[in-house]
Amino acid sequence: MDFHDIKKIESPEFYIDKAFRQTARETKKLRLRGKTPLDKVKYKEMKKLDFIEESLCNDINKIVSSFPSFHKLPLFYQELININIGLTNLKKALATLTWIKNKIKELKTKLKAKMKEAKDFRKINSVRKEFYGRVNSLFKRKADTFRFLESARRTMETFPTLKTKMPVVCICGYPNVGKSTLLKNLCGSKVEIKPYPFTTQRLLLGKIKQGNKKIQVIDTPGLFDRPLKERNKMELQSILALKYITSVIVFIIDPSEACGYSLENQLSLLKEVSVKFKKPILVIVNKIDITPEKNLQTAREGVKEFRNIETSVNNEENIPQIKKEIFKLLRSLKK
Numbered sequence: 001m002d003f004h005d006i007k008k009i010e011s012p013e014f015y016i017d018k019a020f021r022q023t024a025r026e027t028k029k030l031r032l033r034g035k036t037p038l039d040k041v042k043y044k045e046m047k048k049l050d051f052i053e054e055s056l057c058n059d060i061n062k063i064v065s066s067f068p069s070f071h072k073l074p075l076f077y078q079e080l081i082n083i084n085i086g087l088t089n090l091k092k093a094l095a096t097l098t099w100i101k102n103k104i105k106e107l108k109t110k111l112k113a114k115m116k117e118a119k120d121f122r123k124i125n126s127v128r129k130e131f132y133g134r135v136n137s138l139f140k141r142k143a144d145t146f147r148f149l150e151s152a153r154r155t156m157e158t159f160p161t162l163k164t165k166m167p168v169v170c171i172c173g174y175p176n177v178g179k180s181t182l183l184k185n186l187c188g189s190k191v192e193i194k195p196y197p198f199t200t201q202r203l204l205l206g207k208i209k210q211g212n213k214k215i216q217v218i219d220t221p222g223l224f225d226r227p228l229k230e231r232n233k234m235e236l237q238s239i240l241a242l243k244y245i246t247s248v249i250v251f252i253i254d255p256s257e258a259c260g261y262s263l264e265n266q267l268s269l270l271k272e273v274s275v276k277f278k279k280p281i282l283v284i285v286n287k288i289d290i291t292p293e294k295n296l297q298t299a300r301e302g303v304k305e306f307r308n309i310e311t312s313v314n315n316e317e318n319i320p321q322i323k324k325e326i327f328k329l330l331r332s333l334k335k
């Protein structure tokens with residue numbers, strides 16, 4: 001699924017100005033029809049209403065149809081939209097655009113009929129002005145809808161573009177433990193790495209190729225050991241990835257506790273993730289370059305039931321071995 005095709009949503013003024021410019025251009029090209037001067041003016045002014053309507057409705061159609069059909073999206077994306085934007089609000093905003101479009105069409109039909117009945121130039125002009133004024137206010141009254149849709153589009157653009165047939169490996173763990181550093185070293189992705197928590201605020205995608213096998217690797221925002229209902233928006237995205245798209249989990253712990261969180265809490269989260277998602281797990285015992293021996297012993301005890309690798313991803317240690325283990329776990333899934 002790729003959300004990059006959604007059309008940029010501009011301000012109401014943009015569409016109105018464009019419609020007027022287009023109308024001026026098209027009107028110049030018109031061959032006037034009618035027997036009397038009044039008929040000719042009527043013809044021209046009625047055409048103007050058509051041009052305005054056509055331009056605005058085309059733009060609305062382009063926006064609405066560039067959004068995906070939400071009910072056809074995989075559940076992962078539906079829930080991702082729900083967490084980040086609100087699916088109901090998004091559907092409502094798109095319905096508002098369609099409502100504006102229908103209103104313009106309705107208005108045009110009504111005012112064209114009124115124009116047809118006009119007996120003098122003044123009346124024709126006043127009907128045209130009424131149409132322009134009402135269309136203008138219809139658009140401008142809904143400026144919030146346009147702003148909301150543009151912000152939704154920008155959010156959706158950041159969603160990972162996943163290939164459905166390519167397996168997904170999910171890197172997760174407490175904040176600040178080295179998840180993004182691992183993604184960078186596994187996939188060569190350019191990611192933000194900072195010495196404080198909550199650096200990664202959304203799902204990031206990288207890829208690894210080995211021979212003719214390609215896999216997708218997702219780096220997630222940090223998770224805490226706490227109940228689902230207390231989780232924030234960032235954590236919920238990680239949970240979605242673990243629940244819907246992950247084949248193999250790479251769980252990182254930082255036994256040095258330099259991340260700012262206790263080893264005990266990290267190990268408790270590891271247990272919870274393994275029980276809740278029931279997927280193969282590779283545990284990365286990270287930052288051994290700065291881990292005191294005592295903590296390392298506790299970590300070894302805590303992860304012994306899992307396949308695990310001790311490393312310092314910062315120093316690019318054991319990266320080939322981590323890749324090998326990931327592919328091994330993926331192969332074991334097919335058996």
Ligand SMILES: Nc1nc2c(ncn2[C@@H]2O[C@H](COP(=O)(O)OP(=O)(O)OP(=O)(O)O)[C@@H](O)[C@H]2O)c(=O)[nH]1
Pocket residue numbers: 174175176177178179180181182192193194195196197198199200201220221222286287288289290311312313314315
């Ligand atoms: N000493 C040491 N520091 C490391 C190691 N791996 C990562 N770090 C440091 O830990 C900090 C956090 O690294 P990130 O990769 O941003 O951690 P993260 O888990 O993605 O963090 P969030 O996105 O905030 O959850 C950075 O300062 C890294 O340089 C390591 O093996 N050894």
Ligand SMILES: [Mg+2]
Pocket residue numbers: 179180181192199200219220
């Ligand atoms: Mg990160």
